[in-house]
Amino acid sequence: MKITLYEYGPTRSQRARWALLEAGLEYESVEGRALIHSDELRKIHPLGKVPAAVFDGKPLFESAAICTYIADLVPEKKLIAASGTWERALHDQWVAFALSELEAFLWHSARNQFVLPEDKRLTNVFEQNAEAFSVAAVAMEQALSGQDYLVGNRFSVTDIVVGFTINWARGMRLLKPFPNLRAYVARLFERPHCTLTQG
Numbered sequence: 401m402k403i404t405l406y407e408y409g410p411t412r413s414q415r416a417r418w419a420l421l422e423a424g425l426e427y428e429s430v431e432g433r434a435l436i437h438s439d440e441l442r443k444i445h446p447l448g449k450v451p452a453a454v455f456d457g458k459p460l461f462e463s464a465a466i467c468t469y470i471a472d473l474v475p476e477k478k479l480i481a482a483s484g485t486w487e488r489a490l491h492d493q494w495v496a497f498a499l500s501e502l503e504a505f506l507w508h509s510a511r512n513q514f515v516l517p518e519d520k521r522l523t524n525v526f527e528q529n530a531e532a533f534s535v536a537a538v539a540m541e542q543a544l545s546g547q548d549y550l551v552g553n554r555f556s557v558t559d560i561v562v563g564f565t566i567n568w569a570r571g572m573r574l575l576k577p578f579p580n581l582r583a584y585v586a587r588l589f590e591r592p593h594c595t596l597t598q599g
């Protein structure tokens with residue numbers, strides 16, 4: 401299969417790159433900041449965002465969808481449970497939870513810190529976003545009590561998607577009350593293919 405990944409450094413692209421490395425799949429990389437909102441990228445992602453990927457000529461966007469598809473391409477690597485199994489349901493649960501209950505608040509803060517033009521930024525959202533993140537992070541902290549990984553207590557693509565979110569929160573200094581989440585990210589950094597960035 402011919403795979404092209406449209407990516408840019410320290411963004412959610414890290415998820416797709418990591419999934420491809422774990423899967424051992426070869427891919428062509430189109431990389432750079434200038435890609436974002438470009439006409440070239442808008443042909444693959446309607447909003448011109450990264451990551452986006454093309455699989456044998458078929459475009460796919462949303463990092464979680466890209467990662468899940470990559471994991472499904474290599475069942476022998478056991479990066480994801482089969483569709484219809486309970487473990488697959490747990491993958492869907494934690495991915496949806498991370499993106500909607502955790503990452504949405506990190507992203508909203510980032511938009512108002514450096515993504516939006518200065519005249520469009522709100523200044524009073526940070527505390528509320530940090531609080532909303534923390535409320536949901538309690539659930540993930542509990543889920544990681546007594547287990548190293550989120551699904552079946554073994555590394556899977558779920559940890560690639562969710563780990564990016566938790567590492568983002570670590571960078572925003574939001575993990576102080578969450579020792580299990582801190583240990584989880586540290587564990588993910590130990591994986592040879594990990595693409596997450598320190599800082």
Ligand SMILES: N[C@@H](CCC(=O)N[C@@H](CS)C(=O)NCC(=O)O)C(=O)O
Binds near residue numbers: 411412451464
């Ligand atoms: N939900 C999307 C988010 C994609 C996204 O917002 N990517 C950022 C980089 S991390 C981007 O391209 N931002 C440009 C913009 O917001 O216009 C995903 O997970 O793929």
